[in-house]
Amino acid sequence: xxxxxxxxxxxxxxxxxxxxxxxxxxxxxxxxxxxxxxxxxxxxxxxxxxxxxxxxxxxxxxxxxxxxxxxxxxxxxxxxxxxxxxxxxxxxxxxxxxxxxxxxxxxxxxxxxxxxxxxxxxxxxxxxxxxxxxxxxxxxxxxxxxxxxxxxxxxxxxxxxxxxxxxxxxxxxxxxxxxxxxxxxxxxxxxxxxxxxxxxxxxxxxxxxxxxxxxxxxxxxxxxxxxxxxxxxxxxxxxxxxxxxxxxxxxxxxxxxxxxxxxxxxxxxxxxxxxxxxxxxxxxxxxxxxxxxxxxxxxxxxxxxxxxxxxxxxxxxxxxxxxxxxxxxxxxxxxxxxxxxxxxxxxxxxxxxxxxxxxxxxxxxxxxxxxxxxxxxxxxxxxxxxxxxxxxxxxxxxxxxxxxxxxxxxxxxxxxxxxxxxxxxxxxxxxxxxxxxxxxxxxxxxxxxxxxxxxxxxxxxxxxxxxxxxxxxxxxxxxxxxxxxxxxxxxxxxxxxxxxxxxxxxxxxxxxxxxxxxxxxxxxxxxxxxxxxxxxxxxxxxxxxxxxxxxxxxxxxxxxxxxxxxxxxxxxxxxxxxxxxxxxxxxxxxxxxxxxxxxxxxxxxxxxxxxxxxxxxxxxxxxxxxxxxxxxxxxxxxxxxxxxxxxxxxxxxxxxxxxxxxxxxxxxxxxxxxxxxxxxxxxxxxxxxxxxxxxxxxxxxxxxxxxxxxxxxxxxxxxxxxxxxxxxxxxxxxxxxxxxxxxxxxxxxxxxxxxxxx
Numbered sequence: 022x023x024x025x026x027x028x029x030x031x032x033x034x035x036x037x038x039x040x041x042x043x044x045x046x047x048x049x050x051x052x053x054x055x056x057x058x059x060x061x062x063x064x065x066x067x068x069x070x071x072x073x074x075x076x077x078x079x080x081x082x083x084x085x086x087x088x089x090x091x092x093x094x095x096x097x098x099x100x101x102x103x104x105x106x107x108x109x110x111x112x113x114x115x116x117x118x119x120x121x122x123x124x125x126x127x128x129x130x131x132x133x134x135x136x137x138x139x140x141x142x143x144x145x146x147x148x149x150x151x152x153x154x155x156x157x158x159x160x161x162x163x164x165x166x167x168x169x170x171x172x173x174x175x176x177x178x179x180x181x182x183x184x185x186x187x188x189x190x191x192x193x194x195x196x197x198x199x200x201x202x203x204x205x206x207x208x209x210x211x212x213x214x215x216x217x218x219x220x221x222x223x224x225x226x227x228x229x230x231x232x233x234x235x236x237x238x239x240x241x242x243x244x245x246x247x248x249x250x251x252x253x254x255x256x257x258x259x260x261x262x263x264x265x266x267x268x269x270x271x272x273x274x275x276x277x278x279x280x281x282x283x284x285x286x287x288x289x290x291x292x293x294x295x296x297x298x299x300x301x302x303x304x305x306x307x308x309x310x311x312x313x314x315x316x317x318x319x320x321x322x323x324x325x326x327x328x329x330x331x332x333x334x335x336x337x338x339x340x341x342x343x344x345x346x347x348x349x350x351x352x353x354x355x356x357x358x359x360x361x362x363x364x365x366x367x368x369x370x371x372x373x374x375x376x377x378x379x380x381x382x383x384x385x386x387x388x389x390x391x392x393x394x395x396x397x398x399x400x401x402x403x404x405x406x407x408x409x410x411x412x413x414x415x416x417x418x419x420x421x422x423x424x425x426x427x428x429x430x431x432x433x434x435x436x437x438x439x440x441x442x443x444x445x446x447x448x449x450x451x452x453x454x455x456x457x458x459x460x461x462x463x464x465x466x467x468x469x470x471x472x473x474x475x476x477x478x479x480x481x482x483x484x485x486x487x488x489x490x491x492x493x494x495x496x497x498x499x500x501x502x503x504x505x506x507x508x509x510x511x512x513x514x515x516x517x518x519x520x521x522x523x524x525x526x527x528x529x530x531x532x533x534x535x536x537x538x539x540x541x542x543x544x545x546x547x548x549x550x551x552x553x554x555x556x557x558x559x560x561x562x563x564x565x566x567x568x569x570x571x572x573x574x575x576x577x578x579x580x581x582x583x584x585x586x587x588x589x590x591x592x593x594x595x596x597x598x599x600x601x602x603x604x605x606x607x608x609x610x611x612x613x614x615x616x617x618x619x620x621x622x623x624x625x626x627x628x629x630x631x632x633x634x635x636x637x638x639x640x641x642x643x644x645x646x647x648x649x650x651x652x653x654x655x656x657x658x659x660x661x662x663x664x665x666x667x668x669x670x671x672x673x674x675x676x677x678x679x680x681x682x683x684x685x686x687x688x689x690x691x692x693x694x695x696x697x698x699x700x701x702x703x704x705x706x707x708x709x710x711x712x713x714x715x716x717x718x719x720x721x722x723x724x725x726x727x728x729x730x731x732x733x734x735x736x737x738x739x740x741x742x743x744x745x746x747x748x749x750x751x752x753x754x755x756x757x758x759x760x761x762x763x764x765x766x767x768x769x770x771x772x773x774x775x776x777x778x779x
Contacts (some may be wrong), residue, residue: 340578353402388425650776652773
């Protein structure tokens with residue numbers, strides 16, 4: 022039995038052994054729902070590979086679509102989307118479910134014909150997702166090869182002639198010399214039939230993907246040219262991977278974990294297959310595995326952490342006509358955001374609504390937003406969530422807001438100071454686990470709240486953001502929103518604010534004398550930049566004492582983002598971005614918060630937390646303990662880069678750019694030459710070198726682009742991580758799409774060396 026036949030047989034056995042998968046394989050007619058009025062019947066079926074869902078409409082004839090199980094992130098049962106909630110009266114919850122896709126792709130809302138059928142699909146999908154997540158790198162690669170074989174096998178006969186193979190190479194982003202390709206084809210055609218069957222194609226693929234650069238490294242350290250003995254592997258870990266601690270123990274662990282041959286394991290040796298599996302694993306990646314876990318001290322005051330934050334969280338698109346949706350809150354919270362914004366306005370029937378005021382964005386109920394936040398706040402991280410309330414409501418509807426907050430969130434909402442923390446400073450993320458904090462205006466301070474002497478209401482500017490923009494409906498242009506007159510703040514809503522009292526910023530000198538630790542000021546990006554330019558060191562000191570929030574200028578009507586790095590350089594904790602917008606800025610945000618278990622909190626460097634130290638982001642050389650480092654990255658090769666131009670016959674000309682983002686002195690970028698017509702296995706072997714003056718704040722971004730002689734280069738993939746999380750040595754960088762989702766098996770292979778010195 023061939024490898025492909027074996028894989029198909031195993032998939033068939035999985036279907037036969039599982040009733041839910043069997044039901045999915047038979048298929049079902051379900052309603053695909055896009056809105057209250059758009060509900061169309063579609064036939065859905067699990068394909069034989071147990072990795073793809075095929076579907077078509079009854080009226081569409083032969084037209085059909087597919088999606089991969091690997092694209093699905095989660096399944097939600099019942100009315101857990103706005104679309105399904107809108108038809109709740111028509112279809113019961115036990116027949117409804119939602120497929121949530123990775124990245125920014127829209128969800129798929131479905132209604133089955135029966136509750137039993139819905140359960141079969143929910144349970145079956147969850148089993149398939151779990152199975153995919155548990156695959157090792159080799160199994161993922163085998164699945165990828167199988168997918169390409171099916172795409173190239175046009176007539177579905179399980180064989181490929183040379184023309185089909187040649188077309189496949191172009192589909193796979195490779196322009197190979199035809200004579201060389203034919204030689205490999207003939208060599209793989211063991212049956213001499215002029216076609217390749219499944220197992221022959223696997224052989225052809227293995228010959229095609231020989232990693233000469235990996236073989237060369239393997240041979241360099243192998244004593245016998247066949248395997249790496251335990252001593253060989255130790256030498257590789259010391260010299261190639263620049264490891265120093267517990268090297269022998271680590272070498273034994275790697276053999277046990279990645280070597281597929283039992284014979285080699287018995288001899289405490291590693292074959293080339295095991296070596297490549299190790300290099301492609303998470304241990305062989307550029308990111309230190311220990312720093313992907315929760316590793317930082319979480320017991321320091323909130324103001325000592327960078328906090329993953331979202332601006333106008335309710336928006337799915339732009340700031341003027343985009344739709345407002347509770348789905349946007351789910352996505353933000355699931356990606357690790359710990360500060361979300363709720364822009365509240367008076368709504369009909371006494372119910373506050375959330376939307377971008379003075380614009381054409383749609384409206385959602387405040388109570389629905391709070392319900393979703395309560396349900397999803399701690400799915401990804403147990404550390405506290407801050408609700409940044411942008412309050413434009415009347416006193417009456419503010420009372421309704423307070424009622425919803427207390428009733429819906431219950432014990433999750435922090436209503437009182439923590440025991441022993443009344444006047445001692447901000448509590449820590451550890452202290453506040455499982456708690457939701459309200460950020461907003463407050464009548465009086467903590468002192469008055471604790472004494473019980475507080476006015477019933479207060480005339481105040483109840484909203485922070487007075488620098489936003491609005492749309493001129495007649496002329497369809499952007500203009501500055503006029504400042505509102507002061508309005509009253511309800512005591513009920515004020516009482517929900519404890520440690521995050523919003524106050525207008527006066528000056529750093531005023532704050533150092535008069536500000537309280539529980540007060541927080543908000544700045545537009547332009548105001549924050551001005552303060553950084555005029556008094557960067559003072560801003561850092563201010564942020565060592567209390568929280569600061571920075572948000573985009575109102576003129577960013579397209580939901581674009583500013584550079585968050587400038588704000589982090591000054592110690593600003595809550596740097597709010599439009600997370601719905603894929604951008605370099607969001608790559609940086611995702612990169613910073615990819616460490617520490619993706620919990621949404623990252624401890625600031627020690628020199629930014631101390632009131633005794635003086636750190637000026639524009640002049641880091643004046644800092645005590647100033648120790649720049651040198652980074653050298655040899656960009657060796659790339660593997661299976663995705664096509665970006667779908668035009669037939671088009672193949673990428675890839676180049677790699679390395680960007681350093683940090684303090685002004687560290688902003689730098691360098692790039693390799695481009696490789697003509699090879700996105701499959703390009704080889705550069707170019708070394709890029711940098712001096713990094715403040716490594717504690719630096720982010721490193723690897724970018725791959727398709728070179729274009731006449732216009733802007735096309736984006737292929739990227740990967741961003743904190744400099745402090747980089748592993749030295751031979752490492753694979755597993756690339757991410759523009760949306761921040763993985764695109765296996767696309768990767769870069771590099772060698773990294775870091776050393777101290779100017």
